[in-house]
Amino acid sequence: MSRFPASTCTVIRPRDIEQALRWLQEDPTLTPLAGCTDLFVQMHAGTLEARRFIDLWPLTELRGIAVHRDLLVIGALTTYREMASSRLVESWVPMLAQASRLVGGPQVQNRGTIGGNVANASPAGDTLPVLAVAEAVVVLASADGTRRVRFAEFFTGYRSTVRGAQELIAAFEVPRIPGQQWFRKVGTRAAQAISKVVFAGVRGERVVRVALGSVAPTVVRLPATEATLLAALPMTTAAESLAAEIAPIDDARSTAAYRRQVAQNLLRRFWAETA
Numbered sequence: 163m164s165r166f167p168a169s170t171c172t173v174i175r176p177r178d179i180e181q182a183l184r185w186l187q188e189d190p191t192l193t194p195l196a197g198c199t200d201l202f203v204q205m206h207a208g209t210l211e212a213r214r215f216i217d218l219w220p221l222t223e224l225r226g227i228a229v230h231r232d233l234l235v236i237g238a239l240t241t242y243r244e245m246a247s248s249r250l251v252e253s254w255v256p257m258l259a260q261a262s263r264l265v266g267g268p269q270v271q272n273r274g275t276i277g278g279n280v281a282n283a284s285p286a287g288d289t290l291p292v293l294a295v296a297e298a299v300v301v302l303a304s305a306d307g308t309r310r311v312r313f314a315e316f317f318t319g320y321r322s323t324v325r326g327a328q329e330l331i332a333a334f335e336v337p338r339i340p341g342q343q344w345f346r347k348v349g350t351r352a353a354q355a356i357s358k359v360v361f362a363g364v365r366g367e368r369v370v371r372v373a374l375g376s377v378a379p380t381v382v383r384l385p386a387t388e389a390t391l392l393a394a395l396p397m398t399t400a401a402e403s404l405a406a407e408i409a410p411i412d413d414a415r416s417t418a419a420y421r422r423q424v425a426q427n428l429l430r431r432f433w434a435e436t437a
């Protein structure tokens with residue numbers, strides 16, 4: 163039996179984004195609901211304290227993928243299915259299409275959203291390393307207006323972000339990416355499994371960007387490793403640098419030693435396959 167009786171919950175459904183933001187301002191204890199794929203797991207595990215929810219699902223303003231000026235703009239409610247089948251995503255940021263195809267199974271891909279993945283702030287979120295190396299910007303909306311936060315500054319620690327209780331993630335802005343993109347997820351299975359290690363990389367003429375998930379309390383960019391690769395130092399030096407920049411733990415899915423080894427292997431693969 164669920165430890166979360168539905169009779170103790172209130173769910174309100176706004177007509178449009180303005181109403182949603184006004185309601186959130188009036189009652190910042192409201193928890194946003196998107197696809198519910200993370201929230202339902204927390205409800206059934208009995209770890210979700212919230213009882214008052216605001217349902218974002220009908221808000222068409224938060225959906226869609228489009229190019230505005232020189233940015234790819236992805237609405238927060240965009241699902242993995244939509245990203246995986248989008249020509250724009252495929253041409254602009256193919257590593258995001260690839261990551262989307264590997265999240266959960268078809269049910270999760272139909273309901274799970276990029277905004278939910280980022281707001282949930284799990285270190286294992288598969289889109290997080292991608293957005294980190296894409297140097298995306300998180301667009302946060304509130305009744306007082308909109309602000310933009312660089313992805314690198316969005317997470318403040320384990321499952322914690324700079325998003326205020328009155329704010330919603332409205333969209334992600336992705337600039338053009340100057341180089342080849344590379345993504346790899348290592349889990350128990352190719353898909354339908356949370357990552358043990360997830361890696362995204364960009365390699366251009368004078369650009370190297372590397373980010374990893376599931377190896378620290380939050381997603382990490384590896385500036386020292388990137389500098390080592392840019393300086394064309396030996397791969398053993400880059401791999402040592404990577405090991406110093408991550409802080410994996412032993413948990414139910416894997417061990418710290420395995421994660422460190424896999425992360426180093428992925429770095430070698432990234433470099434060899436983008437040469």
Ligand SMILES: Cc1cc2nc3c(=O)[nH]c(=O)nc-3n(C[C@H](O)[C@H](O)[C@H](O)COP(=O)(O)OP(=O)(O)OC[C@H]3O[C@@H](n4cnc5c(N)ncnc54)[C@H](O)[C@@H]3O)c2cc1C
Nearest residue numbers: 196197198199200201266274275277278279281287288331
């Ligand atoms: C079987 C299964 C397999 C899974 N596999 C994977 C996987 O392989 N990789 C992976 O990364 N994840 C996986 N997940 C986790 C989950 O599907 C994703 O994190 C998903 O993207 C969450 O999106 P959602 O729309 O369902 O979020 P929800 O569950 O609705 O919300 C998650 C959190 O984000 C907040 N939130 C949602 N949208 C917004 C917004 N626009 N603004 C502010 N806050 C918001 C909610 O309040 C909540 O705290 C899996 C989950 C399940 C159940």
